[in-house]
């Protein structure tokens with residue numbers, strides 16, 4: 001009879017064998033515990049929702065037929081200052097991965113730590129820019145040291161929580177870097193050396209699972225290079241012994257303020273996936289499966305919207321989007337039926353007509369599976385295959401898991417479409433109070449002066465969006481404009497992103513950059529008076545760049561020239577005179593957003609405030625939590641631009657900027673270009689702002705709004721979101 005100790009040992013050995021997964025790969029697929037797999041994956045970024053939403057999102061991913069959840073790791077939220085780490089609340093990466101594991105799914109951990117992702121500074125902490133001698137994402141020692149430190153930190157954390165599949169955890173793949181291919185082209189030898197170093201460094205961390213580099217054609221062995229795009233059927237890995245992975249199959253696209261909303265029809269998405277897997281692709285990750293919300297000041301860009309909905313199968317608020325979700329779910333079932341055939345044979349391709357093809361996977365062990373494709377974007381095809389006839393709608397593929405019966409066609413959508421609804425909650429927002437920023441006596445509080453104009457992020461360190469540039473000009477009473485002549489103009493050149501010009505405490509106007517062109521100019525007549533005039537320029541960032549060669553060197557803020565024109569003697573250049581600086585707004589330093597704030601002396605009832613529509617003012621009010629479980633949003637249509645907080649937590653930046661440009665109805669180009677498919681032109685790009693339920697208490701929730709342009713707070717309302725078919 002076995003002794004208890006021996007029994008325990010046997011039990012331990014058995015569980016070790018059962019639980020620990022060995023993950024490798026070959027030219028056909030990722031191999032888990034000796035088994036090749038077709039893996040369907042979806043991106044869900046943990047800080048873009050709240051922890052109470054995670055289980056629901058992950059369960060929906062599972063029910064939708066996914067095997068894997070993919071997330072980036074966001075360095076800047078985890079290490080807000082060097083060596084100080086934060087893995088709490090919505091930054092609790094371990095909890096998120098354990099939720100993935102709890103649902104029985106795998107994870108792909110894209111550590112980066114450069115992530116792009118429309119995230120502030122591409123995921124890098126802003127302090128990294130100030131490390132002496134640093135140069136991002138190249139063969140630079142200070143950068144490599146910092147990158148290695150963070151990557152090791154994450155890997156160690158995963159290991160100590162036993163989260164790698166090699167330890168019994170869910171992580172089957174990890175990513176190092178992100179889309180480095182373009183940079184290598186620009187940087188040459190230094191870029192090459194960096195990629196080699198990054199691969200070696202990652203592999204040396206000994207995670208027991210394969211590493212991936214996306215969009216990096218030269219990924220050094222054993223790192224697998226992977227494709228990102230709207231279509232990836234042109235892609236092959238750089239070595240025949242690596243599997244064909246698609247790390248970002250774009251389900252839609254992000255939006256930027258002032259632009260339209262992008263959609264990707266699910267028919268096109270499914271067709272793109274078939275085209276990939278019928279050529280031997282064995283891992284597809286939907287980017288995004290749930291896009292979520294860019295809370296706080298987490299968006300990059302600049303000018304990426306607070307909503308990161310992405311037209312994903314699960315919408316920003318965590319609700320299922322139809323027909324996208326269910327069509328993909330049915331699609332995944334059909335793919336899974338083909339898995340044995342696909343993984344045990346190579347496809348035979350035959351032409352069925354000018355635009356039509358059959359890809360057949362056939363083997364003794366795996367049976368037979370076929371994909372019939374019609375690449376013609378305009379007309380239906382009738383094809384013969386085996387001894388049967390099949391009808392293929394334009395731009396579609398049929399899946400025949402037994403090489404005879406059509407289980408699914410990418411263009412035949414059975415799921416009912418549904419319409420999003422934003423419904424009233426009848427929750428009053430009560431007792432508005434106002435606090436107006438004091439602009440006239442600004443520089444009295446400022447400690448910093450300089451001759452000339454300073455770079456913004458050098459001063460703010462991105463602890464706030466706002467930097468004041470303050471100066472004064474003396475105007476002689478002999479100036480002719482004071483006696484009815486043409487008003488002088490003020491010209492201000494800024495490197496971005498937003499500028500509000502105040503003269504003697506009054507707003508004179510604003511100017512805005514765009515994501516594509518961050519630089520802006522202000523050029524307008526202003527109301528100078530005789531004597532001393534105070535010019536206060538409020539420069540504001542709108543999410544730091546997340547992409548572009550050496551974006552850490554890009555400048556922000558008023559860079560000059562600043563010139564007054566139209567005086568008696570012509571121009572007066574203010575660029576090189578004395579400027580005072582103030583980092584942030586008064587209301588920020590007073591912590592007006594805090595629910596514990598007792599300093600009610602700062603606030604006055606809005607009805608008594610000078611003007612409810614004054615620019616640069618703070619507003620606060622209270623509301624009770626609306627009943628029910630529907631996700632909630634603030635309708636900010638009556639406001640201008642700013643930020644909003646609920647019980648001290650930021651729901652993000654808002655801006656009623658109207659979508660311009662061409663809204664084109666959906667159409668397939670028949671090429672690798674994404675189908676153009678946009679809507680919302682003439683409307684605010686983003687009117688509704690997600691209020692997470694978990695941030696609310698039953699009664700007396702504090703809403704604080706910082707409004708830059710002037711708005712009507714009485715028009716703000718709380719809505720609930722649902723979808724109706």
Ligand code: GAL
Pocket residue numbers: 115116117118178179228248253254
């Ligand atoms: C990719 C990038 C992602 C994301 C995406 C656009 O190129 O890898 O991080 O930025 O573009 O949403």
